[in-house]
Amino acid sequence: MQTQSAFTPWWGDFSLDIGDTMHWHFGALELSLQRLRSEWQVRSRTIAGLPEEGRQVSMNPEASPLSHYSRLERCICHSSSRHFRLLPVLADRAVVTRPSTPVHLPRGEKVTLYVSSPLWIRAVVCATAEWSLEMPVIVPSDTWFGASTYDGELCYAARTGARLYLDDIAPRAHRALTQVSIHNKGDDTLLLERLKLPVPFLSLYATENGVLWTESLSIVREQDMSTATLQIQRSPPDTVGAVMLISPARVHMEKGIFVRALNAMFG
């Protein structure tokens, strides 16, 4: 198994005194939480043109003045609790990814791909009402996944492609990794051009070194060649070591198995 960089976990429970503010950088997203006497103010902005190497997570960085933030959300709490929670969550729609170049998978062959998905930050403030706010670290592009322009599903497009080797994915503390194994049981070659990940059905786990993973996915192209079975495993791959559940799936699924038409998974 390839190695992954270590990160300090940035999620969890925090506390603020009245009048105090905390700031974060999540890649190009700058976030600030301010606690007032009976109100929480959540500010955010996207820094344009930030170089790729600068896109890491940092807490309490040299913050911009509050007036520089372009978005402001306010939550009134009669007596605001000093505690709040910050959590990473996965996208609310499926994510479509593609290999850097289309891959042919001959019959009987298996392949394991690694996909990096964008994350949303969920800030839970006002302990009594559990008010939360979500914002994407990077607003992903929309994309359409379907057989025609009227039959399909609106998804997010993953900016980074699916990779054969984990080391080819640049380590990011604000992205989640998914291991996808594909087995072609059909009688002909399967062309992998696009792959739809059912992200709302996945949970987020953190490894001991602060890397975020989702459950592994296993896709089998069935012998009838027109359908594929997708199974959500119980956890991330064993090779990443011990993991801890950070945020559960947005949509709970009892069995964790989808059987879909082939083009509903591979485009």
Added chain:
Amino acid sequence: MDTFWPQVSEWLFGERAFAVLRALLLVLAGFVLAKFVSSSALRLFGRQMSQHHLILLKRLLFYTTLGLFLVSALRELGFKLSVLLGAAGILTVAVGFASQTSASNIISGLFLLGERPFSVGDVVKIDNTMGEVLSIDLLSVKLKTYDNLFVRIPNETLIKSEVTTLTRFPIRRFDLQIGVAYKEDIPHVNEVLLQVADSNPLCLEEPAPAIIIQGFGESSINIQLSVWAARSNFLALKNSIYIDTKAAFDQAGIEIPYPHRTIYAGSQSDPIAVRVTRGASPEQEADLS
């Protein structure tokens, strides 16, 4: 006087009074039951059916139930149903002749219900009117335009007109028409336009943005950039793509030309005299011209 009280007494306590009472009770019970049945249908099928079908089902159940109770009430009052229906038939012919337009609207309405080109809540464009469908009724369709006007369109007009439903499909295409100067390198312009589409998160990655060279215009090479967006983001995409394209063209030094006119005086005439002066003041230039 001797016959008055017995008559009143017979009216109040006789068989006829009880018949009227029973008829009233039937109408009342019918009304309550019709309300209950139609509301229950809403609760039962609320998730499976569209709003349009729900309204239709609700009305159908309400009027059928109420109609049955009304017929029973009339029977209680001693009316014969066959005679009533016969009279209704004659009345229908008479009313039909007298109100051809209304009848046409009703029949058109039935066709519309069957064809179902749009539902309540859809945004439609009918001739020059665009708005959200508030209700689809027996005689007309009611719209609310974006400038908050209430528009009633007769069903007959709808059957004869071209109706565009803007909210039928989840994604829409926007075509940006733009002209660039003849001096520009067209492949470079295409690259810049595709970069604009790629960096806009509202622009769908698939179906992929497309560029179509529309031809050589009077003053510019005309290009069409076709991009797709989720229906709900269509206006936001339209605005942002104009802003982004202008900014990208400014940055890349690509000229969006004004209309050019070349004045030609004809082969038999002398060319138009033009004198070029340098350093002249605006007043001197005015004198020279």
